[in-house]
Amino acid sequence: MPSALISTEVVIGTLLVAAVVVLATTYLRRRYIARGLPLTLCGLRRAGTERWRLGLIRFGDNALEWYTLGGVSLRPKRRWLRQRLLLEAPLLLQGADSIPLLPGASRVPCSDGDHRFDLALQGPAYTALRSWQEASPPGYNVNVA
Structure with missing residues (x-):
């Protein structure tokens, strides 16, 4: 049971990190493209x-x-x-x-x-x-x- 809980936390943590990376990349790309x-x-x-x-x-x-x-x-x-x-x-x-x-x-x-x-x-x-x-x-x- 504890092993399943840890696996779930790892999967959720990985998905959250991936979402933050995608959002940050999109934001930084847009800022770079605009260049003022x-x-x-x-x-x-x-x-x-x-x-x-x-x-x-x-x-x-x-x-x-x-x-x-x-x-x-x-x-x-x-x-x-x-x-x-x-x-x-x-x-x-x-x-x-x-x-x-x-x-x-x-x-x-x-x-x-x-x-x-x-x-x-x-x-x-x-x-x-x-x-x-x-x-x-x-x-x-x-x-x-």
Whole structure:
């Protein structure tokens, strides 16, 4: 009987330590990715697919960077240069196209040269993206439709 109790305590202790490690890693990864720059939750969908992938976008000095929501990678999965990024008018996500973690989000059709994709952003995040796009340094060729 005492051996079963000790085994249970070891299992519970191990699960608690694992949960703390996962939470700490997630927090530290997010802090490292942000590095003092604006960071927000968004969805990404490539052209021709129906599946949204949740992630974080960071508004850098000259590029928009998209990071996966989960995982431990500190490098962006996608990176779009500000001067090549074309944003179209947002469309409200409704029905089966909506994302539960992004209530009231809008789909923003985008292109980066030859590649087309959609971003799903909530109202304030879309406003931040549009402002970031329009506030490029003088001399940059910015495409805002």
